[in-house]
Amino acid sequence: MNLDTLKLFCDVVRLRSFSRAASGNGVTQSAASQAMQQLEAELDVPLLDRSRRPLVATEAGRVFFEACRDLLQGFEDARASLRASKERVEGTVRVAAIYSVGLHDMSRHMQPFMSAHPQARVLLECLHPHKVVQAVLNDEADVGVLSYPTATRTLNVLPLRSEAMVLVTHPSHRLARRKQITPGDLTGEKFVAFDRDLAVRKAIDRALKQHGVKVEVVMEFDNVETIKQAIGIAAGVSILPRPTVVMESGMRTLATVPLALSGLARPIGLIYRRGKRLTPAVARFIDTLRRADDASEDTR
Amino acid sequence: MNLDTLKLFCDVVRLRSFSRAASGNGVTQSAASQAMQQLEAELDVPLLDRSRRPLVATEAGRVFFEACRDLLQGFEDARASLRASKERVEGTVRVAAIYSVGLHDMSRHMQPFMSAHPQARVLLECLHPHKVVQAVLNDEADVGVLSYPTATRTLNVLPLRSEAMVLVTHPSHRLARRKQITPGDLTGEKFVAFDRDLAVRKAIDRALKQHGVKVEVVMEFDNVETIKQAIGIAAGVSILPRPTVVMESGMRTLATVPLALSGLARPIGLIYRRGKRLTPAVARFIDTLRRADDASEDTR
DNA sequence: ACATAGAATTAGCTCAGCTAATGGGCTAGA
DNA sequence: TCTAGCCCATTAGCTGAGCTAATTCTATGT
Numbered sequence: 264m265n266l267d268t269l270k271l272f273c274d275v276v277r278l279r280s281f282s283r284a285a286s287g288n289g290v291t292q293s294a295a296s297q298a299m300q301q302l303e304a305e306l307d308v309p310l311l312d313r314s315r316r317p318l319v320a321t322e323a324g325r326v327f328f329e330a331c332r333d334l335l336q337g338f339e340d341a342r343a344s345l346r347a348s349k350e351r352v353e354g355t356v357r358v359a360a361i362y363s364v365g366l367h368d369m370s371r372h373m374q375p376f377m378s379a380h381p382q383a384r385v386l387l388e389c390l391h392p393h394k395v396v397q398a399v400l401n402d403e404a405d406v407g408v409l410s411y412p413t414a415t416r417t418l419n420v421l422p423l424r425s426e427a428m429v430l431v432t433h434p435s436h437r438l439a440r441r442k443q444i445t446p447g448d449l450t451g452e453k454f455v456a457f458d459r460d461l462a463v464r465k466a467i468d469r470a471l472k473q474h475g476v477k478v479e480v481v482m483e484f485d486n487v488e489t490i491k492q493a494i495g496i497a498a499g500v501s502i503l504p505r506p507t508v509v510m511e512s513g514m515r516t517l518a519t520v521p522l523a524l525s526g527l528a529r530p531i532g533l534i535y536r537r538g539k540r541l542t543p544a545v546a547r548f549i550d551t552l553r554r555a556d557d558a559s560e561d562t563r
Numbered sequence: 564m565n566l567d568t569l570k571l572f573c574d575v576v577r578l579r580s581f582s583r584a585a586s587g588n589g590v591t592q593s594a595a596s597q598a599m600q601q602l603e604a605e606l607d608v609p610l611l612d613r614s615r616r617p618l619v620a621t622e623a624g625r626v627f628f629e630a631c632r633d634l635l636q637g638f639e640d641a642r643a644s645l646r647a648s649k650e651r652v653e654g655t656v657r658v659a660a661i662y663s664v665g666l667h668d669m670s671r672h673m674q675p676f677m678s679a680h681p682q683a684r685v686l687l688e689c690l691h692p693h694k695v696v697q698a699v700l701n702d703e704a705d706v707g708v709l710s711y712p713t714a715t716r717t718l719n720v721l722p723l724r725s726e727a728m729v730l731v732t733h734p735s736h737r738l739a740r741r742k743q744i745t746p747g748d749l750t751g752e753k754f755v756a757f758d759r760d761l762a763v764r765k766a767i768d769r770a771l772k773q774h775g776v777k778v779e780v781v782m783e784f785d786n787v788e789t790i791k792q793a794i795g796i797a798a799g800v801s802i803l804p805r806p807t808v809v810m811e812s813g814m815r816t817l818a819t820v821p822l823a824l825s826g827l828a829r830p831i832g833l834i835y836r837r838g839k840r841l842t843p844a845v846a847r848f849i850d851t852l853r854r855a856d857d858a859s860e861d862t863r
Numbered sequence: 864a865c866a867t868a869g870a871a872t873t874a875g876c877t878c879a880g881c882t883a884a885t886g887g888g889c890t891a892g893a
Numbered sequence: 894t895c896t897a898g899c900c901c902a903t904t905a906g907c908t909g910a911g912c913t914a915a916t917t918c919t920a921t922g923t
Contacts, residue, residue, distance in 0.1 A: 264638075266564040281870060294912055296871060301911090306642065308649045312702060313870065314717075314839060316920050323648050330641030334634060338564070341630030342606065348623050349608045402612065416889085539614060581901060594881055596902060601880090613901070616889050716920080864923100871918065879910085886903075893896085 264305065266338060268298050269331045272310065275299060276328045279317040355384045356548045359404035363487040363507050364531060365389035369408065376551040383544045391485060392461060399534050405545045408552075410504075411462030412532030419537045421549065424556040426504035426529040428467070430520040431511075433497040439518035446474035446524060453499030454478035458485040463529055467502050470527040491517065504529045531556075564605065566638060568598050569631045572610065575599060576628045579617040655684045656848045659704035663787040663807050664831060665689035669708065676851040683844045691785065692761060699834050705845045708852075710804075711762030712832030719837045721849065724856040726804035726829040728767070730820040731811075733797040739818035746774035746824060753799030754778035758785040763829055767802050770827040791817060804829045831856075 267288070274284035275295065285295035303310050310324035320328055360369050365387060373385050390398060398404040400417060414420040430449070432439045438448060449471070457464035471478065481499045484490050487507045494501055494517055502522065511517035533549060535541065541549070567588070574584035575595065585595035603610050610624035620628055660669050665687060673685050690698060698704040700717060714720040730749070732739045738748060749771070757764035764783075771778065781799045784790050787807045794801055794817055802822065811817035833849060835841065841849070 264566040266566065282868090290911095291913055292870070293872085293914080297911075300871085306645055308645055314836060314920080315702075316869075318870085322652060323645055326648055327641060327645055330637065330644070334637050334641070337630065337634055337637065341627060341634070344630070345606055345608055345623055345627055348626055402615070536614065582899090590880095591882055592901070593883080593903085597880075600902085614889085616900075618901085866923080867921085869918105869920085871916100873914100873916080875913090877910105877912080879908105881908080882906090884904085887901085889898105889900085891896100891898090893894100 266335065268302055270335055271295055271298055272302055273328060273331050273335065275311065275318075276320045276324060279319065281318075351384075353542055354380075354382050354544050355386065356406070356545050357386045357388070357404045358406055358408065358548075359388050359390050359395045359398040360408040361392050361395055361410060362389045363504065364408050364410070366488075367506055367509075372552055372555050375555070376548055379551070380544065380547060383548075385548065396534070399536060402536065402539075405535065405539075405541070406549060407534040408531065409534065410529050410531055411466065412530070412534050414534075417537050418534045421533040421535075421553070423531045423533055423552060426506050426531060428502050428522055428524070428527045428529060429505045429508070430500060430522050431491070431494055431503045431508050432500045432518045432520070433494055434515055434518045435497070436500060436518060438500070438520060441520050443523065444520050446471070446476045449476050449478055449500075452478050453481045455482045455484070455490050455493040455499045455501040456480045457490070458483050461485065466527065466529070470524045473526075474524060502527070566635065568602055570635055571595055571598055572602055573628060573631050573635065575611065575618075576620045576624060579619065581618075651684075653842055654680075654682050654844050655686065656706070656845050657686045657688070657704045658706055658708065658848075659688050659690050659695045659698040660708040661692050661695055661710060662689045663804065664708050664710070666788075667806055672852055672855050675855070676848055679851070680844065680847060683848075685848070696834065699836060702836065702839075705835065705839075705841070706849060707834040708831065709834065710829045710831055711766065712830070712834050713762075714834075717837050718834045721833040721835075721853070723831045723833055723852060726806050726831060728802050728822055728824070728827045728829060729805045729808065730800060730822050731791070731794055731803045731808055732800045732818045732820070733794055734815055734818045735797070736800060736818065738800070738820060741820050743823065744820050746771070746776045749776050749778055749800075752778050753781045755782045755784070755790050755793040755799045755801040756780045757790070758783050761785065766827065766829070770824045773826075774824060802827070 271284055271288050271290075274287055275281055278284050278287070281295045281299070282292040285292045288295070290298075299311060306327070308323045308327075309321050310327055312319050312321050312324075358369065366389060369387055373387065377383065377385065388398070388404065392409050395404075395407040395409045396418070399407040408423070410426075412420045412422075430438065430444060438444055441448075457467070459465075479499075482490075482493050484493065487503055490501050490503065491508065491511060493499065502524075505519065508517055508519055512519045533552065535545075535549075571584055571588050571590075574587055575581055578584050578587070581595045581599070582592040585592045588595070590598075599611060606627070608623045608627075609621050610627055612619050612621050612624075658669065666689060669687055673687065677683070677685065688698070688704065692709050695704075695707040695709045696718070699707040708723070710726075712718075712720045712722075730738065730744060738744055741748075757767070759765075779799075782790075782793050784793065787803055790801050790803065791808065791811060793799065802824075805819065808817055808819055812819045833852065835845075835849075
């Protein structure tokens with residue numbers, strides 16, 4: 264059962280003529296005649312009364328004509344809505360980012376992309392690190408931006424930059440004025456840490472242990488914002504990526520001190536599904552991100 | 564664009580599997596794969612995300628799936644309603660009859676047909692003679708029953724019977740008591756005639772003229788009932804088919820006298836479109852009619 | 864009755880779409 | 894991490910559904 268046949272049938276009924284309907288559909292009169300006979304055989308009902316000139320649809324033919332009309336209309340509608348949704352998705356980039364990157368950097372990087380591609384849409388969602396990975400795996404996001412990205416069988420990684428880690432303290436803290444500190448200065452300090460299951464926590468712990476430093480963990484949080492608030496009420500110090508505290512540092516609400524802990528830096532990367540064929544919009548978005556981070560490298 | 568392909572697509576989405584959908588539709592996995600690729604190419608949109616196992620529909624795929632679902636449902640509905648309408652029409656006989664036959668005979672003939680074929684439906688419509696022909700020509704009736712039927716290129720005739728014509732008078736008329744009359748007895752009588760454009764009028768005029776009789780036409784009507792009413796008020800006499808006045812004759816409200824006008828009789832016949840293939844129901848109905856009229860022949 | 868337009872029929876061909884066989888990529892379980 | 898198994902993609906080759914061209918048949922108007 265072919266939609267072209269149904270279209271042909273509708274035209275035959277409308278035009279009351281096989282030959283005109285046929286030429287209208289780019290086939291011969293013979294083809295139309297055969298198609299209609301086959302249709303009638305398939306449905307086992309005479310649809311057209313050929314004993315009159317010009318031919319007319321039978322009762323059944325009229326019923327079927329109405330139905331076909333609606334059917335074809337419905338199909339065209341579906342096609343149209345598909346085209347529309349395609350346009351929409353084509354120009355859309357769905358980004359899942361961890362809080363600390365999303366809140367500080369993404370909006371900044373998105374500006375040049377948006378102005379360069381006005382037809383494109385960027386959907387940014389800030390999530391817990393684990394959720395970022397899940398979102399990309401479930402194809403709820405085209406790309407994910409997170410720290411300490413790890414490639415898997417299904418995920419590709421594109422390193423973006425490496426963020427320097429600094430000591431962050433309350434402005435009145437004894438170390439706040441120091442130009443530089445050594446690992447040993449931190450011994451015994453009250454420390455506001457990341458949650459144990461975060462990669463950044465493990466990296467910091469490893470670095471401290473490597474330098475033989477032992478701190479007193481007083482609080483644990485899963486995001487930078489809350490840690491900053493804790494430092495703000497002088498609950499302790501912490502080690503955070505520099506880009507996440509530039510604003511507070513500038514406003515003197517928090518103090519930052521460069522840290523000489525070898526190998527401690529937070530790598531930021533971009534992940535996407537390995538198999539996935541990237542749309543032009545997504546490809547250009549990734550390009551924009553890489554370009555921006557190459558220009559303002561913020562390592563060490 | 565094939566409905567089978569759309570069905571296959573729906574099954575693929577539902578079952579989340581090419582191979583299961585394929586075997587469900589009686590084709591190989593290869594065929595399904597090719598069909599889906601072709602569908603996606605046709606619509607220029609990826610409908611299925613094959614990079615995950617089990618596969619899932621893309622956003623566009625889900626949209627199209629919904630549409631296809633409705634489409635296929637709609638088609639099946641149309642098919643079903645077609646089947647239903649076929650059944651209905653199959654068992655229906657649409658009869659168009661002239662008043663004088665319809666009112667007196669048809670209901671009588673229909674009884675045995677209906678009881679023999681309880682599933683059948685008979686629609687009887689009583690019309691003006693010209694309208695009877697039109698109804699059959701326009702396929703608004705399967706068969707027509709009328710007097711003086713004439714075959715044409717498009718109409719076949721099946722003679723049913725020939726009705727004797729009798730003189731009909733008011734009971735108090737001077738000729739009412741006569742056993743038999745000769746043509747000459749009618750000379751100068753006030754006469755209630757059929758309309759000039761009716762075949763029966765022409766037949767009566769021809770017969771009277773043939774016997775050199777001249778009557779005084781005082782009224783003209785296009786149907787037997789009105790003529791009978793006119794006779795009932797003693798407006799004049801008339802010549803009518805005997806079957807149309809048996810009741811009035813029995814009740815002595817009108818008088819009937821046998822008429823010796825050679826060649827004057829009203830033939831009743833059945834007409835149907837020449838090209839038309841008669842349904843079993845119509846064929847059996849015609850059969851019933853012929854049988855009944857053979858049994859109770861009412862000629863001369 | 865004839866002419867004409869338009870549908871049915873027929874024979875033959877072409878390619879859309881199928882199968883069978885094979886190759887490649889997820890995914891799971893050791 | 895490696896491997897087995899399942900599932901989809903790909904390819905080559907074939908078959909018949911559906912097309913065209915040519916002819917015949919039929920309804921209708923003159």
